[in-house]
Amino acid sequence: MDFEFNDSFLCFHPSFLDKKCTLCNLPIIACGNGLITTPLSYIHPNLALTLEEVDRVRDDNLRHLLQSKxxxxxxxxxxxxxxxxxxxxxxxxxxxxxxxxxxxxxxxxxxxxxxxxxxxxxxxxxxxxxxxxxxxxxxxxxxxxxxxxxxxxxxxxxxxxxxxxxxxxxxxxxxxxxxxxxxxxxxxxxxxxxxxxxxxxxxxxxxxxxxxxxxxxxxxxxxxxxxxxxxxxxxxxxxxxxxxxxxxxxxxxxxxxxxx
Structure with a gap:
């Protein structure tokens, strides 16, 4: 089922697959000027994350590592x-x-x-x-x-x-x-x-x-x-x-x- 957005939805465009936002499906060129992404082709050939999303993933990973020592x-x-x-x-x-x-x-x-x-x-x-x-x-x-x-x-x-x-x-x-x-x-x-x-x-x-x-x-x-x-x-x-x-x-x- 497709995700439906309401007027109050604000997409932060955290990640892109095939150059489209994984949340709102907008092409990357429509998601804002100066957007910097990191390609993670070892996870998926066409996956890229914003620097902010990379930091968020690293924070989650840090919690996992610390909890498992x-x-x-x-x-x-x-x-x-x-x-x-x-x-x-x-x-x-x-x-x-x-x-x-x-x-x-x-x-x-x-x-x-x-x-x-x-x-x-x-x-x-x-x-x-x-x-x-x-x-x-x-x-x-x-x-x-x-x-x-x-x-x-x-x-x-x-x-x-x-x-x-x-x-x-x-x-x-x-x-x-x-x-x-x-x-x-x-x-x-x-x-x-x-x-x-x-x-x-x-x-x-x-x-x-x-x-x-x-x-x-x-x-x-x-x-x-x-x-x-x-x-x-x-x-x-x-x-x-x-x-x-x-x-x-x-x-x-x-x-x-x-x-x-």
């Missing part, structure tokens, strides 16, 4: 949780070695993906303290496939958002403007600091780069404790944020607690 963790993919290589770039000798290597998967018959050592335990541990999102400069289709692999093989949460390079608002740069949590409750794990520019450096926990490919001729058992090290940092920040005196009260919900 969680924070928001944004994770990179390549060289952070996995390493990968196109099958056409893997030699026959390397393919033979892969047959006896654990945690290597052939994705879509065109790419090998290697899970980083410790990724299962890391995901299990952080999932109890954080809402998880993926933010990668990889292509959206590839990112969704890797997320599906992490879901089935490593227990990654099924309903987590995946932000890919097509969803960025600035070319070749990750920014927090498309993340629907306030910066003060967001932690980032990424092997590349420069990709964030001058933004969110205080939110970033840098992880050492993981490289499995190309495969060494004498591949030894991997010793990589980076995810365990990073988890220790994340847990410390989480525990300090939610100390023993924490209570979810009105003055705390919009208080001064900050992961930075």
């Amino acid at each position: 969680k924070l928001h963790l944004v994770l990179d993919l390549d060289h952070t949780l996995i390493d990968s290589r196109l099958t056409k770039n893997v030699t026959l000798e390397e393919k033979q070695r892969l047959t006896c290597t654990k945690d290597v998967y052939n994705m879509l018959s065109c790419r090998y993906v290697k899970l980083r050592p410790g990724v299962r335990e890391f995901i299990k541990q952080v999932s109890s303290m954080f809402d998880l999102s993926i933010y990668t400069m990889a292509d959206k289709v590839y990112a969704q496939e890797v997320r599906g692999l992490l879901e089935s093989k490593a227990g990654f949460p099924r309903l987590s958002w995946v932000i890919a390079k097509q969803d960025c608002t600035k070319y070749r740069q990750k920014r927090m403007d498309v993340v629907l949590s306030h910066e003060r409750v967001v932690l980032i794990v990424d092997d590349t600091k420069n990709i964030w520019g001058d933004f969110c450096t205080e939110n970033l926990v840098k992880i050492n780069r993981y490289e499995f490919f190309p495969i060494k001729e004498q591949q030894e058992e991997e010793i990589d404790t980076e995810l365990a090290r990073v988890f220790g940092v994340l847990k410390m920040v989480h525990d300090k944020f939610y100390d023993v005196d924490f209570e979810v009260e009105d003055e705390v919900v919009f208080g001064t607690r900050d992961v930075r």
